Amino acid sequence: MTASRDSAVYHHGDLPNALLAAVGEIVEEKGAANVSLREAARRAGVSHSAPAHHFKDKEGMLAAFAERGFEILRGELATARESATGGSALDRLAAVGTAYVRFAVHRTPYFDVMFRSGIDTPSHEHLHARADSALAVLMGAVGDLISEGGYTEVDPRHVAVYFWSLAHGLASLAVDRSMPPGLDELTIEDYIAGVFGMSQLFNGTG
Amino acid sequence: MTASRDSAVYHHGDLPNALLAAVGEIVEEKGAANVSLREAARRAGVSHSAPAHHFKDKEGMLAAFAERGFEILRGELATARESATGGSALDRLAAVGTAYVRFAVHRTPYFDVMFRSGIDTPSHEHLHARADSALAVLMGAVGDLISEGGYTEVDPRHVAVYFWSLAHGLASLAVDRSMPPGLDELTIEDYIAGVFGMSQLFNGTG
């Protein structure tokens, strides 16, 4: 309310949010590789070097955007896990994996910046923490499976990486729309169901 | 021999290759996001706009580099598949998946440009063909599994996407060095063995 005077307001009011919103638009329109500080500034209606005051540099702005993405992802993974409380640990794990892929598909700009914009996550402390926090939901579901299923012969770390690989891989393929040739006739949802359904084969061991 | 006179040779002799080699160096040193036409030209010892003559534009150069990557990948996948001829179809599939991940780990610059540089693969006809060609090896191994194992209740397309997701996901995580927190004590090879070993659970169905 305060900051919507016209155009030449000196103090924007909420520039960081406006800039991150602009980043989202740009990624959607032109891809993560074509985000620029100046374009974001233009869309927010501020001068070309205003962004530098809130984010250290270009990578800083992308990191802030990615941070927000990890927060959302964490929320969606947690929701999925909880809403599958009734089922088995495997069901819950599949639900988390499904939510992961859906996040990538429905919030592609976030996914792109988070994983394929070339930003070095570990070097951004805050971002790194948020990423771990989102991942912790998956790890928790894996922990459930291990303890509940009594998989004594399987290394829990392998199970964790297995599910994350599956989810992340399917998400990447889906976002790239690079399904194997002749296989793009099925919808993403079909593949999600198929791929995570295949993980149900875990029941075979014990 | 002919083109290694000194520096000021007008006709380089093999500029395209020299440029692509330079791209490989740059990606390794500064990441795929920081490749530039001019830097590549500098390393090849030619003028700043020489690359444009061989590759339409920056994306064209990256596409050519990615093309080369898909050729190598195809070769390594095919070799893996053949060298596991003795084993079961599932063994062969795991061997192909393993080779995929190893390619990503050992030839990271290629993998980065192929999958995370933001180039739009489908829009580059030649590149698209090479990508499909590499993928065909995986698809072939999946076909073997289906026909040999008699999996009547499973959609072959799901199996294909399942294995590709697994391989591509693990490859991405490995390249990003973003194993779940506390899980980076195992080597990539451990995880490759663990993850594809877990696929052996397929034997449970049939």
Next chain:
DNA sequence: CCACGTGCTAGACAATGTCAAGATAGAATC
């Protein structure tokens, strides 16, 4: 009413992608 700091602007610089125009050398043609 005046310092004062936060939030932004203004101007400059080197680097980049891309385009237009020209130079150079080796092959083709006669």
Next chain:
DNA sequence: GATTCTATCTTGACATTGTCTAGCACGTGG
């Protein structure tokens, strides 16, 4: 062997970008 021809590369220019330095605007506290 001289003359076109063509692929290959150079030079110069321009708009755009990231980043740096300096300065301006405005609300707050004295």
